[in-house]
Amino acid sequence: MTRIWTSDMAQTGTPVPALRPTSAILRGGEARLLALRPGDRVTLRNLEGAQPVEIHGFGPPGSLQGLAATLSPGPALSPSPSAYRIPPAVAQILDMPRQDPPISATLFDAETPAGAAVTLEARADLFCLVAAPGRPMAPDAQDTPTDILVEILPIVERAGEIPPPLAPRVVAEVRIAAATASAFRVKAGQYIQIIDVDGRQCSDFLAFDAGDLAQGAEFGIDPTTTRTLMGSSFSGPGLHSKYFDARMRPLVEVVQDTVGRHDTFLLACTAKYYEDMGYPGHSNCTENFNRVLAPFGIAERKGWPAINFFYNTFVDAQDRISMDEPWSRPGDYVLLRALTDLVCAASSCADDIDPANGWVPTDIHVRVYDADSPFEKGSAHRMTPDAEPRMSRETGFHPRTSALTRTFEDYRGFWLASCYTDAGPIAEYWACRERAVIIDLSALRKFEITGPDAEDLLQRAVPRNVKKLAVGQIVYTPLTYETGGMIDDGTIFRLGPHNFRFVCGDDFSGAWLRDLADKHGLKAFVRNSSDQLHNIAVQGPRARNILATVMVTPPHQPTLAELKWFRFAIGRIADRPVLVSRTGYTGELGYEVWCHPQDAVIVWDAVMAAGAPEGLTPMGLAALDMVRIEAGLVFAGYDFSDQTDPFEAGIGFTIPKDKPDAYVGDAAIARRRDHPHRRMVGLDIAGNEPIGHGDGVHVGRAQVGVVTSAVKSPILGRSIALARLDIAFAEIGTKVEIGKLDGHQKRIPATIVPFPHFDPQKTRVRTEAPADAPKKGVAPDESPASTVIDDPRGAANRGV
Known part of the structure; x- marks a missing residue:
């Protein structure tokens, strides 16, 4: 069988081989060692195109016979450590003595299209x-290594x-055969x-306090106590972060989860269930648990409340708990x-x-x-349902943000701060409106779009006229399906005649592009550079003053004041290359600073030092949500989805009437524009009752719309909301009601108003530097000046 050896498997000597699923992702800039047997085949698939691959096959003295006829003996193996990272355990294997030279080759090149593949066959036991290879990408470059x-x-x-194993030091291995159970001890x-x-395959899990068992007392995981303390609803399948006993003492915490769909509120299967279904005597988890727990003095039960890992339960429209096959794939796990x-x-x-176990x-x-x-x-995130899971990861700025707060949330696969300990959301909000804030937004997805047909691809993909976009300019745009529904929204940066960068929220946007x-035969590469570019936003009235003191640009680039x-x-900040947009x-004067993660801490420190005299404050996602709602900026999953078009999402300004070229969804969007059914509006809400996403908007008995985002605005002193309403009731000044409880027993009066609620003319974000502002931050002349075309008509009038 094929075996894959990784660095995680070695302790002090030769790694112990272990088996993995039939596919795995090799990250750009990294290396992986495979152990192959005769007849094993390895297919290398260039997912995004233009990514070279080095392959070296070698084995113990005298055992190497080759990988395939296309590969030939090569020089001594000495890969450049700057081109890719070799795990320590792999390095041990490479240092083993051998007589035969490696069989080596470079596969693929800069012209390789996305999806191209090469299959190799092992003809002997060997390492591969x-x-x-790939080096760190500069912010203004597009040579990102890909997977x-x-x-x-x-x-x-x-x-x-x-x-x-996920780590070297394995204490115990317990194999649980199908339809059985096992008990084992674990230390704190x-x-x-x-x-x-x-x-x-589902797995029920029980845990008991071992110290209390030794004293004759049973205290195990209590689902009701856990749900109460964790504040999670009965109808929300998934995992709590901690599980408690009836004394409210935590027994286990969840560290990692690659599935994201489990049951935490039903019993392990019982004899009664099978009897009622007509299968008396059927094996069941409860009786299996009773047998394996008896030696520990634990009393039998007719039904064991358990954490039901991988069990796919859900609550249907009639509030009944139902189930289907698990989401888990081979090798998926939960780590406690x-x-x-x-x-x-x-x-x-x-x-x-x-279907419980397929x-x-x-x-x-x-x-x-x-x-x-x-x-x-961390939890696992998949770009598409069939993609390999990737655990939540830290941004390049995490060493600094984590020193300022312990309140993080997993936002699209990255740990981002919800708020900071010294201030909190309200203070951070006012810092943004009155002074300046710094926000880690590295979870944004970035895609490098290059090639001779890059412009044609984007012109076909988005409603904005990309052909009018100047080098150095950015435009905000939606991506739409043929139905007119939105895939995502984001910004397009033009770095050169055939060079673009698309910054958005969803990994799928890159796959869709x-x-x-491919569908239209365009020679354009779309490569994910999200791990090569992390970014902070510096926002607020004093943002320009702060960045102008640390941002240095060459003569052919504008200064920050310009x-x-x-x-x-x-340009550069603290002598580190950056791109500043x-x-x-936030709806405030502001900038975003883009850098490689390896430079993130230095850039953060420089900006924080420059901002100290101006009252620069770190801001988290909680305050960011407040300012973006006030500014009328839409958020995926709340204000738009694949069921809403750009007009219904409130960004109809991105849809031109006279674009010369066809784009995806143009016919559907034209129909929707001429015959609208719903419209995004602003709401001013009476009183201080909490309003949230999903609350119904009513006129009389009929529901005429839904609240998409809402906030109690500190600067306006009232509750406001964005809502999508039926066109018949969407006129400014219309009185509506927000339904609470069942939508009828409690109503909150509201009035339709224009949005954005705050600074509707965008005067703050448009503020230019005074004409006599000093031109700080100009570097010595290092390169010929270049011309930057003026902002063309049709540029976005709203940021994201």
Whole structure:
């Protein structure tokens, strides 16, 4: 069988091989070592195109026979450490003595289209080093390294394999055969990994305080106490961050989860369930638990309340709990941390009479890791349903933000601060409106769009006239389906004649653009550079003063004082390369600073030092949501979705009537513009009752719309909202009511008003520097001056 060896598997000596699923992602700029057997096939798929791949095959002395006829013996293996990172355990293998030279090749080049693949076959037992070389990308460059999909087809069909350990120090391995259960001890601080071996298999989990058991008292996970303390509704399947016993003492906490769909409020399956379904005597988790827990003195039960990992339950429209096959894939897992000494039990659910386990129960595997294992908290995110999961990650600015707050949220796969300890959302809000704030927004997705047909691709993809976009200019735009519904919104940066950068919120936008290029035969590359560009926003009335003291630009670039709205400049901060754009998401004068993550801490420190005299304050997502609603800036999943067009999302200004070229969804959008059904409006709300996303808007008994975003505005002194209403009731001045409780028992009066509620003419964000402002930050002449075309008509009049 094919085996993959990774750096996580070595402790002090040669790594121990372990089996993984049949595909894995090789990240750009990294290397991966495979251990292959004769007949194993490896397919390397260039997911985004233009990414070279180095492959080196070698083995113990005398054992190397080659990978494929297309590869030939090469020089001694000495990959450049600056081109890709080699894990320590891999380096150990590379240093092993051998007689034969490696068989080496470089696959793919700068012209390789997205999706191109090469398949290689092993003809002997050998190691295979696969690398996707790439160096850190400068903010004004577009040579981002991208990911390679490694697909492995072993000569022997694989089943029942488990992924390699997440950390070196494994304390215990527990294999739980299908339809059985096992009990085991765990010490405080140790980590418990529950692995779904073959996918779509549920595993019930119990934990008891071991110290109390020794004294004859049973205290295990209590679902009701946990739900109460964690404030999670009964109808929300998923995992709590901690699980408590009836004394309100925490027993375990969730550290990592690659699935995101579990059950936390039903019993493990019982004999009664199968009896009622006509299967008396059927194996069940409750009786399996009773057997394995008896040696620990734990009393039997007719039904065990458990955490039902991977069990896909949901609440339907009639408030009934229903279920379907699990979302989990082979190798998916949940990682827990024991908060005290525990006796644990886990099962492989025995249910084979309904979809709970995909109709066929399979194995569960449990690993216990040492308490000193270096695990970070996170949940898995997938760009598309079939993509490899990627755990929540930290931004380049995290070393600084984490020193200022412990309140983070997982926003689109990155840990971003919700608020900061010294201030809090309200103080951060006022700092943005009165002085200046710095916000880590590195979770934004960035895509480099290059190639001779890059302009044609974007001209076809978006309603804005990209052909009129000047080098150095930015435009805000939606992406739409053929139906007119919105995929995403974002900003397009023009870096050169055939060079663009699209900044948006969703990974899928890049995949959609890539598919569009392929569909129309356009030679354009769409490559994800999100890990190469992290960014902070510096927003507020004093933002220009702060950045002007630290931003240095070459003569052919505008200074910060000269930088116009929706333009960008390339320069340096603290001698680190940056790109600074005059954009933002606050409705205030502001800028965004883009840099490589390795420079993020230095850039943060320089900006904070420059902003100290001006009262610069870090701001989190809670305050950001307040200012963006006041400014009428829309948010995906709240103010728009694939069911709403740009007019219904309140960004109809992005849709020209006279664009010369066709774009995706233009016919549907034209129909919707001529025959609108709904319109985005502003609401002024009477009183101080809390209003939220999803609240119905009524005229009499009929619901005529829905609140999309709402906030109690500090600067306006009243509650305001954005809402999407039926066109018949969307005129300014119309009186409506927001329904609470069942929508009828309680009504909150509101009035339709124009939006944005705050600074509707955008005077603050448009503010230009005084004509006599000093031209700070001009670097010595290093390159010939270049001409930047003036802002063309049709530029966006609203930032995002």
